[in-house]
Amino acid sequence: MSAIKLGLLQHACGPDPSANLKKALALAGEAADRGARIICTQELFSSQYFCQSEDYANFELAESVPGPTCRAFQRFAKKRRVVVVASLFERRASGLYHNTAAVIDADGSLLGVYRKMHIPDDPLYYEKFYFTPGDTGFRAWKTRYGTIGVLICWDQWYPEAARLTALQGAEILFYPTAIGWHPREKNALGERQHGAWETIQRAHAVANGCYVAVCNRIGLERPAGGNGLEFWGQSFVAGTSGEVLAKAGADCEQVVLASIDLGQIDSTRTHWPFLRDRRIDAYGDLTKRFAD
Numbered sequence: 303m304s305a306i307k308l309g310l311l312q313h314a315c316g317p318d319p320s321a322n323l324k325k326a327l328a329l330a331g332e333a334a335d336r337g338a339r340i341i342c343t344q345e346l347f348s349s350q351y352f353c354q355s356e357d358y359a360n361f362e363l364a365e366s367v368p369g370p371t372c373r374a375f376q377r378f379a380k381k382r383r384v385v386v387v388a389s390l391f392e393r394r395a396s397g398l399y400h401n402t403a404a405v406i407d408a409d410g411s412l413l414g415v416y417r418k419m420h421i422p423d424d425p426l427y428y429e430k431f432y433f434t435p436g437d438t439g440f441r442a443w444k445t446r447y448g449t450i451g452v453l454i455c456w457d458q459w460y461p462e463a464a465r466l467t468a469l470q471g472a473e474i475l476f477y478p479t480a481i482g483w484h485p486r487e488k489n490a491l492g493e494r495q496h497g498a499w500e501t502i503q504r505a506h507a508v509a510n511g512c513y514v515a516v517c518n519r520i521g522l523e524r525p526a527g528g529n530g531l532e533f534w535g536q537s538f539v540a541g542t543s544g545e546v547l548a549k550a551g552a553d554c555e556q557v558v559l560a561s562i563d564l565g566q567i568d569s570t571r572t573h574w575p576f577l578r579d580r581r582i583d584a585y586g587d588l589t590k591r592f593a594d
Contacts, residue, residue: 461502
């Protein structure tokens, strides 16, 4: 199957995990009704973005994989014959937690997980308190509708992550995301910050000749009080030349749909042969923290 439709679920999140799951499943149903064959949730969709504070109580939000949320999407995927990328707060073992995406095939089988590799620690993004860096490496999965790779939020700034996932055979890079503005910075820095975020991910599509699909949340969330974070939405799908094929608004709940042609990947990579011309003999310093 060369021509398929992608569906991204952009929505606000409340404090009740069961309500958030119900909303995500409803939006996934809408996406499937409208022809989506691969559906992606936003990052940590079952709760508000709790990493705004360092609070041990938030570990109660974590679940095993497979667990209730994963199994709910497995049932959905099997019933609707769709592939699902579902973002989860994973409790792997006592004291060991990950920011994880479950990859579910169209028969409901759990193909595997990707655990977020790059963990930020910035004001209101205190993820190092919660998440152990991933140990799955960069992976791609052959699903019923194409070969996909998954990276998560902060991973999206790293060209190395996109490249290594594409080299595993990924035709589409999915990025479940939770990113927004500090409200007091929005007027001065907001346009620049958002522009950098979109530009670098579109560049991953160009550099690797693949599709990029980014699913972000919306809404102002203040689970820890204070000014909170205003998530900027604007989920999008980029084509193999970096062109924007579909894009959501900044403040609306919606299913973002994009029709793609996987046959375009070979054409793009043949005409822009970046993979052919890579100098793999000269890239050893990429494994160093800094090339002094």
